[in-house]
Amino acid sequence: MIPRFWRKIKYRYDIVGSVCENCGTQFYPPRNFCPICRRKSKIKEQRFNGRGKVLSYTIVHDTPDEFKLNKPYIVALIELDDGPIITSQVVCDPQEIEVGMRVVKTFRKYFEDGEDGVIYYGTKFVPEK
Amino acid sequence: MKAGIVSYGTYIPRLRVSVDEIAKVWGESPDNVKVGLGVYRKSVPDLDEDTATISVEAAREAIERGKIDPERIGAIFVGSESHPYVVKPTATIVGDAIGCGNSFHAADFEFACKAGTAGIQVCMGMVESGMIEFGLAIGADTSQSAPGDPLEYSASAGGAAFVVGKKGVIAEIEETLSFTSDTPDFWRREGQPYPSHGGRFTGIPAYFRHVTSAAIQIMEKTGYKPSDFDYAVFHQPNGKFPIRAARILGFTKEQINQGLVVGYIGNTYSGSSIIGFSAILDIAKPGDKILLVSFGSGAGSDAFIFNVTDLMEDYPRVPTVWDKINGGITVDYSTYLKLRKKIRLKG
The missing domain is CATH 3.40.47.10 (Thiolase/Chalcone synthase)
Known part of the structure; x- marks a missing residue:
């Protein structure tokens, strides 16, 4: 678990994805190969600005054990202003969220590996003020 | 510079x-x-x-x-x-x-x-x-x-x-100094979930001694008096201590009110005096002089004199x-x- 998360820190702590410079397609999570251009792929890393709008969302009531204190929580599809559509948790009251709502990235705790384990951090979204 | x-x-x-x-x-x-x-x-x-x-x-x-x-x-x-x-x-x-x-x-x-x-x-x-x-x-x-x-x-x-x-x-740092002593007013031992404190002992021998000493020393070193400052901010464990410290030192309510944030967000500990200082920077104008004095139990105070520059305009x-x-x-x-x-x- 630790090495698997550690390898992705750069992409989870901020919204660092990739873009194919040949066709302009943006990816998050990052891809190192463009499925459209295939052998002509020209992949470059790209940091997205972290602002966007909610395209769709679901409210999760039945959660894995590590998230039971957080329930209910929101998982949404977010269309970034300068990037692709990504999946992320949105931190707000479930009554507050709606399709089209403007959101902005925030740095939050994902979960803790028990009381003596590693704490995993990453990007979530909150309503834009 | x-x-x-x-x-x-x-x-x-x-x-x-x-x-x-x-x-x-x-x-x-x-x-x-x-x-x-x-x-x-x-x-x-x-x-x-x-x-x-x-x-x-x-x-x-x-x-x-x-x-x-x-x-x-x-x-x-x-x-x-x-x-x-x-x-x-x-x-x-x-x-x-x-x-x-x-x-x-x-x-x-x-x-x-x-x-x-x-x-x-x-x-x-x-x-x-x-x-x-x-x-x-x-x-x-x-x-x-x-x-x-x-x-x-x-x-x-x-x-x-x-x-x-x-x-x-x-905001240029014109001067900074610290006043430090071994004063056990507030502590948390290894493995303990909550801190302990000395009750009223946290006042005069701890907070007030360190905050006022650091403030007096930095003013003596630089030759400034309280009226030379546009704003002052002191550590805010509650709403009473910083007001009393200001009064002891000769600062007015007008000088400290903008940075007095504790009443509405509580004591943010390591963030306390510097959130208050940030609230002052939010409205400070070029040429303003600001005194910041933090306090950490155990105990010590860091004092700073800041001069706001023309770049604050933009x-x-x-x-x-x-x-x-x-x-x-x-x-x-x-x-x-x-x-x-x-x-x-x-x-």
């Missing part, structure tokens, strides 16, 4: 619990508590917020406002008494989250509520010696308090981050600290207990 503040950022969690709500549970009179402490509500971290997340958000605001290239930050110091890990630095989490590469000095500081200002002093020394171009000093806490302890009315969460450098300075300062203080969502005491993990769960 002397080193100074190039940019600053703050973060205050959006959740709040009121003094009325806490007092109701413990059978105290809310009005007595509010009058006695000068605190009306306090900020509460959400389940997924801690000192690392607060530090990152404050740092990102500072970097964005100052348009700083993170790769030019040569040192990150995070001061807190609630680092998420006892062993494993918060500063490395901040470094990766802001994307400053791998060539930077990093350490976590702990000196009760003054670890953030200690970070500013270290960054200043490294910048002035030429070791680094920019340093990032952060003070942040999600402070602990035992249920039913008077501390529960004030111990809160928040933080501020400062980019220190010589280029693009918005520096972006919205949302302001008071915008963030005035927002917020109020929770009840039982939700507060859950958020602060004061409820013992099975398994």
Whole structure:
């Protein structure tokens, strides 16, 4: 678990994805190969600005054990202003969220590996003020 | 050009619990508590917020406002008494989250509520010696308090981050010094979940001795008197202490009111005096002179004299600290207990 998360820190702590410079397609999570251009792929890393709008969302009531204190929580599809559509948790009251709502990235705790384990951090979204 | 503040950022969690709500549970009179402490509500971290997340958000605001290239930050110091890990630095989490590469000095500081200002002093020394171009000093806490302890009315969460450098300075550090002694007024032993304190002993021998001594020494060293300052900010463990310290030293209410944030967000510990200082920077004009005196139990005070420069005119300062203080969502005491993990769960 630790090495698997550690390898992705750069992409989870901020919204660092990739873009194919040949066709302009943006990816998050990052891809190192463009499925459209295939052998002509020209992949470059790209940091997205972290602002966007909610395209769709679901409210999760039945959660894995590590998230039971957080329930209910929101998982949404977010269309970034300068990037692709990504999946992320949105931190707000479930009554507050709606399709089209403007959101902005925030740095939050994902979960803790028990009381003596590693704490995993990453990007979530909150309503834009 | 002397080193100074190039940019600053703050973060205050959006959740709040009121003094009325806490007092109701413990059978105290809310009005007595509010009058006695000068605190009306306090900020509460959400389940997924801690000192690392607060530090990152404050740092990102500072970097964005100052348009700083993170790769030019040569040192990150995070001061807190609630680092998420006892062993494993918060500063490395901040470094990766802001994307400053791998060539930077990093350490976590702990000196009760003054670890953030200690970070500013270290960054200043490294910048002035030429070791680094920019340093990032952060003070942040999600402070602990035992249920039913008077501390529960004030111990809160928040933080501020400062980019220190010589280029693009918005507030020059004219002078800084520290006043330090071994005074056991407040402590938390290894493995203990909540801090202990010496009750009234935290007042005159601890807070007032260190804060007033540091303030008097820095004014004697520079030849300034209280009326030479446009603003002053002192550490804010409650709403009473900083007002009394100001009165002892000869500062007016008008000089301290803008930075007096404790009444509405509580004591953010390592973030306390520097969030107040940030609230002052939010409205400061070029030429203004500001006195900042922090206090950390155990005990010590760092005093600073800042001169606001012409570059402040074009520096972006919205949302302001008071915008963030005035927002917020109020929770009840039982939700507060859950958020602060004061409820013992099975398994």
